[in-house]
Amino acid sequence: QSRTVSGKVTGADDGEPIPGVNVLLKGTGTGASTDIEGNYKLTVPEEGGVLVFSFIGMKKKEEAIGSRSVVDVQMELSVEQLQEVLVTGLGVERQAKSLGYATQNLDSDEITKAANTNLLSSLQGKVSGVQINNSTGAVGGATRIVVRGPTSLTNGNQPLFVIDGVPIDNTQRQSTDLRSGASFSNSGADINPDDIASMTVLKGPSAAALYGSRAANGVILITTKSGKGAKGKTSITVNSSVTFDNVLRYPEFQRTYATGSGGVYNPTGFSGWGPKFEGQTVYNPNDEWEGQPDSVALTAKDQFLKQFLQTGTTFNNSISVSGGKEDTHYRMSFSNATSEGIVPSTDVTRTTATLKAGTQLANNFRSEISATYTLTQSGNIPPAGQTQTSFMWQALYTGVDLDISPWKDYEAPDGTQLEYGSGFWNNPYWVVNKNRTSQRRDRVNGKVLLGYKFAEGIELIARVGTDVYVDARKGRTAINTVANVDGAFYEDQFVYNQLNSDLFLNVDKEIGSDFSISGVLGINDNRRRVQNVFSSAPAIVVPDLYNYSNIDGQPTATNNLNERRLFGVYGNLNLGFRNWAYIDFTARNDWSSTLPADANTFFYPSVSGSVILTEAIPSLENDYMTYLKLRGNWGQVGNDANPYVLSSVYGQGGTFDGLFNGINFPFNGVTGFSAGNRIGTPDLIPEITTSWEIGAEIGFWNDRLTLDATYFDSQSSNQIFNVNIAPSSGYTTVTRNAGLMTNKGIELLLTGTPIRTKSGFRWDIQANWTKVDNKVEELFGDLEQLNVGRAGFTSVSSVAYLGQPYPVIYGRSWRRNDAGEVIVSQSTGLPVLTNEQGPVAKVIPDWNGGLRNNFSYKGIDLSILFEMRKGGNLYSSSVSHYRVNGFAKETELGRESGIVFNGVAESISTEGDTTYTKNSLVVDNESFWSSFSLFGDTELGLVDASFIKLREVSLGYGLPKSILDKTPFGSVYVSAVGRNLWLSTPNPYIDPEVSMFGAADNQGYEYATIPSTKSWGFNLKFTF
Amino acid sequence: CLEDITEINENPNNPEAVPSNFLLPSAQVQGTYYLGGELNRAASFWVQHWATTGGQYQRIDRYDVTDATFNNAWAQIYAGALNDLQIIIDQSEELPNYRAQARIMKAYYFQMMADLFGDIPYTEALNGVAGNITPAYDEQRDVYSDIIAELDLAIDEVDEESAVIATEDLIAGGDMALWIKFANSIKLVAYMRLSEVDENAARDGVSAILNSGAPILESGDDVELIFGSRLETNANPLFQQEFNRATDYGASDTFVAILEDLNDPRVGTLLRRDVNGDYSGVPNGNPTNLPQDGSGNTIVSRIGTVFVQETSPVPLLTYYDVKFVEAEAAIRGWVNGANAQQLYEEAVTAAFDYYGVAVGNYLDSGQPAAYDANNAYDQLMTQRYISLFARGVEAYNEWRRSGIPALTPAQNNISGGIIPLRYPYVNAELTNNPGNPPAVNIFNDPVEWDVN
Structure with a gap:
């Protein structure tokens, strides 16, 4: 004996009929689908039975028939992606569940939520x-x-x-x-x-x-x-x-010592080994600009990049x-x-x-x-x-004592450039404007x-x-x-x-x-x-x-x-x-x-x-x-x-x-x-x-x-x-x-x-x-x-x-012993570089x-x-520069006392036995940092x-x-x-x-x- | 239609074949640019013609060179100039003069490379298209032997009836007589280079050329490449160096002292006055205490303006080079009846003439440079050293061969006090031609002809 059950499937959100819904008698191959009006009709056994309603993009719904002859159902939209329809190869739509490979779908909301104009x-x-x-x-x-x-x-x-x-x-x-x-x-x-x-x-x-x-x-x-x-x-x-x-991130600079070398102030000296900031009066590197005083107080200001870059x-x-x-x-x-x-x-x-x-x-x-x-x-x-x-290159050589506010005046009446100091750098305002x-x-x-x-x-x-x-x-x-x-x-x-x-x-x-x-x-x-x-x-x-x-x-x-x-x-x-x-x-x-x-x-x-x-x-x-x-x-x-x-x-x-x-x-x-340099094949x-x-x-x-x-x-x-x-x-x-x-x-x-x-x-x-x-x-x-x-x-x-x-980043790295300690040269106090270039970091x-x-x-x-x-890893030559040039925060350490690099000294006895002792060589801070090979020492610029x-x-x-x-x-x-x-x-x-x-x-x-x-x-x- | 699909893969951007005459000028310029530029630079520091006064060349001046230092020069000479010359030779079977021009040029560059690097790829070199991408290295002496054979072959090949590369021949304008002189003169210099390692071969070779009356460079026959306008990117390599990094180098105090000792009137041509109006040099190795002027630049004489014009020539071989070989042969007693003093004076005068400086009383008796039979070889080689100012490659060759003048190594050198004896093999060869470049130490291992 069997009977007929019918009903209408509508959307829970808008009450509109849903055509094409798959209606299946659970545990059997018996099924039907809804027509354009959302109606279905199905022959079911005399007693019991459960109907399963499924439709792409909707949550699957099960409904026990009981003794009913009319089973109307409201289906809810599925928010989960597993049931989604995906656009696959050639712009053809397929049900996500039929795919044998991983896909991930993003909807417009997920893409545009943070108002980013760059899609990538x-x-x-x-x-x-x-x-x-x-x-x-x-x-x-x-x-x-x-x-x-x-x-x-x-x-x-x-x-x-x-x-x-x-x-x-x-x-x-x-x-x-x-x-x-x-x-x-x-x-x-x-x-x-x-x-x-x-x-x-x-x-x-x-x-x-x-x-x-x-x-x-x-x-x-x-x-x-x-x-x-x-x-x-x-x-x-x-x-x-x-x-x-x-x-997002400005480099962290030391703000204790001025530009110069050997403790002597030199605003065009490209490095930060100058005297301590004590408000002393020094020569004004901006004296090329009209109305600028001949001398100024030596103080730490915002770093060059902070002064130059804007919102x-x-x-x-x-x-x-x-x-x-x-x-x-x-x-x-x-x-x-x-x-x-x-x-x-x-x-x-x-x-x-x-x-x-x-x-x-x-x-x-x-x-x-x-x-x-x-x-x-x-x-x-x-x-x-x-x-x-490149102002970014200049930033690698510029300390925190420079005031660049006068530089906005970048062109002299005769068309020449107004720049400061040695004449090596361009005025960055000149560059971006001209x-x-x-x-x-x-x-x-x-x-x-x-x-x-x-x-x-x-x-x-x-x-x-x-x-x-x-x-x-x-x-x-x-x-x-x-x-x-x-x-x-x-x-x-x-x-x-x-x-x-x-x-x-x-x-x-x-x-x-x-x-x-x-x-x-x-x-x-x-x-x-x-x-x-x-x-x-x-x-x-x-x-x-x-x-x-x-x-x-x-x-x-x-x-x-x-x-x-x-x-x-x-x-x-x-x-x-x-x-x-x-x-x-x-x-x-x-x-x-x-x-x-x-x-x-x-x-x-x-x-x-x-x-x-x-x-x-x-x-x-x-x-x-x-x-x-x-x-x-x-x-x-x-x-x-x-x-x-x-x-x-x-x-x-x-x-x-x-x-x-x-x-x-x-x-x-x-x-x-x-002849070109390439042999064709x-x-x-x-x-x-x-x-x-x-x-x-x-x-x-x-x-x-x-x-x-x-x-x-x-x-x-x-x-x-x-x-x-x-x-x-x-x-x-x-x-x-x-x-x-x-x-x-x-x-x-x-x-x-x-x-x-x-x-x-x-x-x-x-x-x-x-x-x-x-x-x-x-x-x-x-x-x-x-x-x-x-x-x-x-x-x-x-x-x-x-x-x-x-x-891989390829270059010369620091020599290390079997224990992984860095070997330090006893003449320079610096880590010793490997002789050969090789892969340094992935x-x-x-x-x-x-x-x-x-x-x-x-x-x-x-x-x-x-x-x-x-x-x-990243090899940052900027970081090498900040260090070698004495601008990095870490170069502040040991300015007075000198530096002992954390490593070991290697000594080889006449019998050929190698022993390692904790390095205790004290090196003057400036000579330590400035002795690094700027482009030769890969580890100096290596960043996790x-x-x-x-x-x-x-x-x-x-x-x-x-x-x-x-x-x-x-x-x-x-x-x-x-x-x-x-x-x-x-x-x-x-x-x-x-x-x-x-x-x-x-x-x-x-x-x-x-x-x-x-x-x-x-x-x-x-x-x- | 699917078979036709590859038709659009015919290269619309570059030719797959080029006539030989258009290959010669590139080969001449490319090799000579390095002869006068990058290869010249290191050597001029090492023979202490120049010294560094800034950061740019400091490492070179302290002998801190690596397998990366000459990568460009090596690659562009082999995979540029030499390869193009080989292509001319290979594709010009019907044009004997083209082949002779290319062959002589090729011999010249190969000798330059062998002198600087020692053993080099030669027999198996320039064969990449045929499949040899790891050429074996030949011993320097074998390279020399074959260069001389190639020069002889080129001289025989010259055919007065046949076409020459003329307009595109930037160093000889298609003058085959000059090419023959150039070829014989290269041989002369090459034989003399063997004087210390194989004096018999050197003597026989030099004498044979001088006695046979074979045409060699004569007064006015300087083989050189004249450069061009900066705006067309045709400028002399030393002009480019000066234009970009003028304050990074100047005269070495070694060179200035030698000129001063000889009261040499060429000083005003070879050098410029410093800011104090003097001729002054600085020690090699860029020590920290160099005197500075008000704008922070080192006080030093810079190299003469004659070398740093856009159009300044780079000499490959000059008349005075040949005269110096003749004088040396006479001083060595290789030539019966030769007048060593006269040839010495002719050689020195030719070197003066090259710069248009009057020799005056420079060689008169009583003057420091006057011929002294007891000290003639030293004198000649010192003059040779001066004459090769700003021609670093040849100056370095002659200094290594003779050991004259004696040089004190640069300060702050990284070698424990040894001036490099050769250029290091380059990274591109060590990496990509493994096993073939011989293991050498540039401070311990001299090239084959350098036994001093």
């Missing part, structure tokens, strides 16, 4: 498996993102950015020296965070395989907001914020209009973010306008279009590093999409996306600039163009009640082209006019075209069984323009699977553990070469000894060419990364607490890189396939709600933790080390070293993690995010990069509905926000997150880098 840095501390570094506190600074450890030795480790299924460029383009001068941001900084609905980080090759070779470093998938689900209403959202930036401000305003009905939707937005930097006269402005619209047509077609125009503009980006125009490096990037990206639905769950999609920008920079050096008295300028222009076309069939079908099948079969054509023209003039004639009509001498110019094309065929098949078991296959074959013509194709597959054990074996489910999913995958992803590396080439002649100006051709009017094969991972998602107490744990292992082999070779071969590098680098790691993500009371108080926690063990397993032949890039120091470099994590951290606490009560919410990193940072705080209030109903507003939300407000790290001088190389691979170095910032401000958001 707004992800810091929030995603497991991902490390994000902000390289400087200057406007427009670069951000480096590494997903699951570095995989490539020299070809970059930045993930691919994909917006609504279309890849966009996130390259840090830099023609000028990254070690000095202005540093430009990665182009991903163009994205307006307010336009983002959600982001998903795809971490492993299996997750990323469908993006092809460019996904080897992971994929950041971005879904932009749309007007979908607007239910016929137009809504307008306005978001405004203002934030203020200050330096930066950012105003961010955006407005968006969105709306739609069942079959059309649209969204438009306009935003402007204007920042003034902490460095005077520096700024960056980003303006975006975007349109996204879609329509569902009656004849089974749908179409979608989106376009964004972005203008990123900077009037001046500050210089840093070691150049005579030597401006400007940038303007105009960018358009977007897509058109046309879909045709053959039947329910089978759709053919054609999508063409582009990303085009023109990035023009101009660097100016004014006449009368120290070290460049003739003035100079350069123009640097990049024209970037990417065209990405996909045609694919998307299938998502239930077969019977037990099986589901979904899959994709498609082709992809990706064309990228970047054209660069760099030109410069060595001197100008009339001041302040930077044009080739006004130059002395000849301009020089270089131009470069870089063009590549990748064609791919790909497929994906996901089979599901009873909503609790899934297996997923992907395969892709690529043809690349950059590989040898007869071997330009490569294939890579992946397989992944997942089982939701709590649904497969309902008895597993108990009062505590309510959800258990196991997953695993194996996959490969290939990567092609850079363009034009197959052959050796010639270039214009020229030479440079690293010290002075060098020689350029033409030489006295004669043209000269020289015509038989390259693709790089390949192979990885596997296993993971589990466990939900406790109805997903009140969830844990997502992953272990992964990846191997990147056949790497294409330039091996340094003996110059006596006639060349210095050869391009080879070689090398093996492995990453093994653990990622944990814990999400929970410890407290949720009836009165509306709620405390949510989200914690993530990542540990990646990276190892360089093989380089090339017997090669032990590979230079990752010039670190800019003669004796310290960034190196991939056999058997070590990538990269750069990547042991682990990193983030912890977010969210408290909410009646419209008030408080969110606090900490980020922690343990281990890893561990830190804890208070990344984000926001305290907000949303007006309650009862008040809003009397106003035209749909919502009003105000908040106070802060970022990087607090830092704890072992060294008192710098934030160890800074880097002089931005997003490049030679990490772990810092030299005269502009300090990072903390910021706070207010945010107002309202809709109507």
